[in-house]
Amino acid sequence: MPTFQEYTSRSFGHKVNKSARLMSQRMAQLFKENGYNISIEQWRLLLYLWREDGVTQNFLAETTSKDEPSVSRIINTMEKNNLVIRARHPHDRRTNLIYLTESGRNVRDGLMAIGARMNNDITDGVDPDELTVCVKVLEKVLDNCNKLLGN
Amino acid sequence: MPTFQEYTSRSFGHKVNKSARLMSQRMAQLFKENGYNISIEQWRLLLYLWREDGVTQNFLAETTSKDEPSVSRIINTMEKNNLVIRARHPHDRRTNLIYLTESGRNVRDGLMAIGARMNNDITDGVDPDELTVCVKVLEKVLDNCNKLLGN
DNA sequence: CAAAAATACTTGCCTATGCAACAAAAAGCA
DNA sequence: TGCTTTTTGTTGCATAGGCAAGTATTTTTG
Numbered sequence: 062m063p064t065f066q067e068y069t070s071r072s073f074g075h076k077v078n079k080s081a082r083l084m085s086q087r088m089a090q091l092f093k094e095n096g097y098n099i100s101i102e103q104w105r106l107l108l109y110l111w112r113e114d115g116v117t118q119n120f121l122a123e124t125t126s127k128d129e130p131s132v133s134r135i136i137n138t139m140e141k142n143n144l145v146i147r148a149r150h151p152h153d154r155r156t157n158l159i160y161l162t163e164s165g166r167n168v169r170d171g172l173m174a175i176g177a178r179m180n181n182d183i184t185d186g187v188d189p190d191e192l193t194v195c196v197k198v199l200e201k202v203l204d205n206c207n208k209l210l211g212n
Numbered sequence: 213m214p215t216f217q218e219y220t221s222r223s224f225g226h227k228v229n230k231s232a233r234l235m236s237q238r239m240a241q242l243f244k245e246n247g248y249n250i251s252i253e254q255w256r257l258l259l260y261l262w263r264e265d266g267v268t269q270n271f272l273a274e275t276t277s278k279d280e281p282s283v284s285r286i287i288n289t290m291e292k293n294n295l296v297i298r299a300r301h302p303h304d305r306r307t308n309l310i311y312l313t314e315s316g317r318n319v320r321d322g323l324m325a326i327g328a329r330m331n332n333d334i335t336d337g338v339d340p341d342e343l344t345v346c347v348k349v350l351e352k353v354l355d356n357c358n359k360l361l362g363n
Numbered sequence: 364c365a366a367a368a369a370t371a372c373t374t375g376c377c378t379a380t381g382c383a384a385c386a387a388a389a390a391g392c393a
Numbered sequence: 394t395g396c397t398t399t400t401t402g403t404t405g406c407a408t409a410g411g412c413a414a415g416t417a418t419t420t421t422t423g
Contacts, residue, residue: 073331073343074235075256076350079277081232083357084225086381089408090361100408105226119371126230131410133373138408155371155418180224183356191345192224198338198346199227205334206234210241237411251378270401282380284403289378306388306401 084183091175097168098142102135104172110145111169114161121159144168235334242326248319249293253286255323261296262320265312272310295319
């Protein structure tokens with residue numbers, strides 16, 4: 062019987078990592094199957110933009126815990142695929158404001174439906190209370206990571 | 213108050229993804245600070261190799277849920293950095309057997325110590341029972357993902 | 364006001380992931 | 394035996410992440 066520490070050190074990081082990868086992989090598969098040429102990271106940005114667009118890349122980076130170069134490049138692709146546009150900030154020429162295009166708004170319902178289905182599928186057989194505990198633990202871990210990384 | 217589904221769909225995937233990223237980031241930081249030129253994914257492979265080397269790339273891919281090209285390329289870098297060598301399988305010339313080098317064996321204690329420290333740090337303030345529940349939920353989610361992906 | 368510091372973003376370099384296509388070798392089968 | 398299928402691994406192409414360095418612009422400050 063491994064100690065608590067052995068157990069978690071062998072398993073926790075790996076399981077979080079694997080879960081993240083496989084969930085993304087499945088989500089990407091569903092997007093593709095349904096004819097959406099949208100990556101999982103684009104979807105994560107869209108989730109925020111559907112709530113509120115006209116935000117800065119910086120804001121998106123902070124909200125998603127991505128770094129600015131990553132967001133910049135994802136926005137590049139999204140702009141190329143006509144999902145968003147970069148607009149000049151009226152008073153600050155350093156800043157881009159990211160707005161959804163018609164097309165970016167239109168894919169919302171379809172993608173959300175896939176998200177809901179995905180969610181049902183992957184949490185099948187999971188006790189809701191335990192899922193809540195899991196999310197709570199992840200929040201604490203995130204909090205610890207942010208402190209350790211100096212964020 | 214969001215429904216259970218809204219709650220989890222907005223949070224679970226993202227939290228798992230962020231956690232995985234920030235944990236890896238912190239781990240990479242610790243490796244670098246301590247003078248190890250070893251990536252987080254190399255470390256994940258090493259964890260298996262320290263237990264048993266002379267295994268195939270295929271085995272490493274399955275064990276870590278990576279695809280074969282990923283493992284192949286990580287091994288390329290590890291070979292370049294003198295952590296492992298590819299050896300011919302005596303009876304199957306398709307197959308590479310991956311063996312640790314002296315150097316690959318020697319970094320073990322140092323890296324494991326960092327791993328242990330990392331583990332303490334990120335689970336600071338987390339109830340052990342809740343961590344166990346979290347791991348259990350992740351295992352179920354992994355299981356569901358594997359089924360959905362046809363693995 | 365002019366120089367210095369901070370901010371928002373981009374680019375370059377390295378790593379990793381997924382998928383598809385390909386090569387080499389082994390195994391199965393007719 | 395010889396042909397087909399399967400297995401093992403590599404390469405190409407696209408996406409993404411982290412970090413460091415560079416650019417443009419705004420804010421601070423002396």
